[in-house]
Amino acid sequence: MSISLFYLVALLSIFFALMVIFSKNPVHSVLYLIVTFFTFTIHYILLNAQFLAIVNFIVYMGAIMVLFLFVLMLLNLNESSTEYRSNIMKMVGLIAGMCLVITLVGSVKALNASDPLVLQTQDLGLVKNLGKVLFSKFLLPFEISSILLLSAMVGAVLLAKKDIKQV
């Protein structure tokens, strides 16, 4: 039951991820990306990681993709304005894509497939356990990542200011 459900959701994730690339209209791409993130949420729920599932739901589906959609709607991309890709651009894209494929295939080959992944505790993904682990075992990385986010925020505000000298 769980395994077949996993394969169904995984198939859907891959399908919608491909649709992100293959749809012509950028707004449609973003909408397919939202559906892809929704399938990721289902994956987290299948892994019994409820907190990650809901955070993925709120942050990626609810906030980041709204901003993506927001920017794309403002840009007003038409069919005509996207047809500037030259052959050199296409070649560069092809080479970069092939490099990525080689890296991915190499990393998959390096994986030891006979090692089963064993969760230490089944309920690790519940809010209570996750919070305890974050604030004891992984306290330092957790705090450092919060400083990283803060500095990114300050940087974004600084970039958005037009005249830095007048501030």
Place this chain on the structure above:
Amino acid sequence: MELAFIIEKFILITVIFLITLTIAAYSTLAERKIAGFLQDRVGPNRAGPGGMFQPLADGLKMFFKEEIIPAESSTTLFILGPSLALLTALIGSAVIPWGESVQIAGTLVSLQVTDINVGILYIFGVVSLGVYGIMIGGWASNNKFSLMGAIRAASQSISYEIPMGLSIIALLMTTNTLSMKEIAEQQHGINWNIFYQPLGFLIFLVCSFAETNRTPFDLPECETELVGGYHTEYSGFKMGAFMFSEYINMFVSSAVMSTLYFGGYNYPGMDWVNSMAGPLFGPLVGMAVLILKIFAFIFFFMWVRWTVPRFRYDQLMNLGWKVLIPLAIANIVITGIVITIIDKL
């Protein structure tokens, strides 16, 4: 056992769905009646006794109107917009505890569709999805006024989600749980969270007005600047779906506010009533109390709509970013200090 569980939940979901739709339909009538009352006129009174059948007449009118899909617009997304708005409005009620467990024929039946242990965050997620219906609909209309409305809706929703989340964090610090059921149980009798989190409630209330696009935050459909806002191009039942989803949102956010801050199904003297009414009717009295609280909030929403004028857009952004977010953070800090002091005593 499995089948009985599915049937039980199916009946519960159907009942909640019907209650939600009925209340949303009659909210349209209530809105017009209250507007009439506040403006010293009668309001709709022709369809049925005292205008009781006005929502039915409105619904029929919506059904029989011509559906217009603008040329050069994306048809799929044009239909998807209102559908998504209605869907996200309806799924929010899944985690709200409508009452204590009812005892029917010896078995306890929970009056909550699902008690996931991240209930509040689920509500928050559904709220943040709510803007997609408006954005997709506004963009697919291929009309600059609709697009402006959609973009306003998106930026307003993102801005007000932050203070809303921060005010919830302060609430979580006092309740120590994310489950809606446990939060409702903690507020037994008159031990309501409003007495512990008055500032948090105020912030949450303002943000709910913004998230449901109600006046004074209804800039996405500001008719003085944007014709009709995001639903300029919509007609017939798709327009009705947008309007209906606004009323359902109002109902669900009233239910959330009642549950989080005003005790949900709890009321003073509930133990006495429960011992008198028995395990079947006692919880139903609690549910009736919750619905009365929801009606009070819906009345408040309408009262504000017909009293306060709409904000200007810069005032809206200033209020969200420069007033509500600092207040919400201050609320978190104060709550933390008070909790520490009480723990030390």
